[in-house]
Amino acid sequence: GQNIDQPTEMTATEGAIVQINCTYxxxxxxxxxxxxxxxxxxxxxxxxxxxxxxxxxxxxSSFLSRSKGYSYLLLKELQMKDSASYLCAPxxxxxxxxxGAGTKLIIKP
Amino acid sequence: xxxxxxxxxxxxxAAGRSMTLRCTQDMRHNAMYWYRQDLGLGLRLxxxxxTAGTTGKGEVPDGYSVSRANTDDFPLTLASAVPSxxxxxxxxxxxxxxxxxxxxxxxxxTVL
Numbered sequence: 049g050q051n052i053d054q055p056t057e058m059t060a061t062e063g064a065i066v067q068i069n070c071t072y073x074x075x076x077x078x079x080x081x082x083x084x085x086x087x088x089x090x091x092x093x094x095x096x097x098x099x100x101x102x103x104x105x106x107x108x109s110s111f112l113s114r115s116k117g118y119s120y121l122l123l124k125e126l127q128m129k130d131s132a133s134y135l136c137a138p139x140x141x142x143x144x145x146x147x148g149a150g151t152k153l154i155i156k157p
Numbered sequence: 158x159x160x161x162x163x164x165x166x167x168x169x170x171a172a173g174r175s176m177t178l179r180c181t182q183d184m185r186h187n188a189m190y191w192y193r194q195d196l197g198l199g200l201r202l203x204x205x206x207x208t209a210g211t212t213g214k215g216e217v218p219d220g221y222s223v224s225r226a227n228t229d230d231f232p233l234t235l236a237s238a239v240p241s242x243x244x245x246x247x248x249x250x251x252x253x254x255x256x257x258x259x260x261x262x263x264x265x266x267t268v269l
Contacts, residue, residue: 144215149199
């Protein structure tokens with residue numbers, strides 16, 4: 049079956065760095081997406097990895113290891129506005145996104 | 158650019174009644190999707206459409222139907238609502254070339 053595993057909740061301090069891990073099992077693989085979702089709002093795109101390695105985009109970076117079925121999202125210089133849920137979503141062989149339940153990130157001053 | 162819109166924003170519906178959730182995108186995306194999101198669970202795909210005129214079943218299609226008469230619109234119909242269909246419903250669209258999905262603002266539906 050298809051499965052996504054990411055921590056339910058994480059807490060970090062403003063200005064710090066946090067890494068949100070995601071492990072996945074899918075039927076086929078066509079890349080992995082990370083989305084951010086603030087409470088009461090729609091998910092918004094953060095990153096897409098299809099090859100192994102690190103993709104950096106400003107304060108956010110995303111890493112992929114296809115052989116390990118593993119990805120992480122790295123957030124640097126945390127700001128209060130980064131308090132949100134972060135959704136890991138690999139794409140299967142049918143180009144459908146398989147969504148994890150998300151990691152709720154709480155930022156404390 | 159409006160992007161992708163949904164209506165209504167929220168709705169309270171009596172069990173047994175029918176309802177259509179509307180979704181419209183102006184990005185000329187080929188693919189459109191309907192998800193439901195429940196507390197503690199990931200987004201679950203209800204139905205999808207890869208192109209106008211075609212639809213497919215997702216993970217949780219029972220009790221829902223869709224149509225895709227044109228590129229822009231993708232309505233979701235609940236023929237006879239039940240309380241377990243209480244959820245937040247998101248419509249999304251994507252272009253075949255890059256697969257990034259853009260989401261509408263969601264419809265919060267309560268079935269009593």
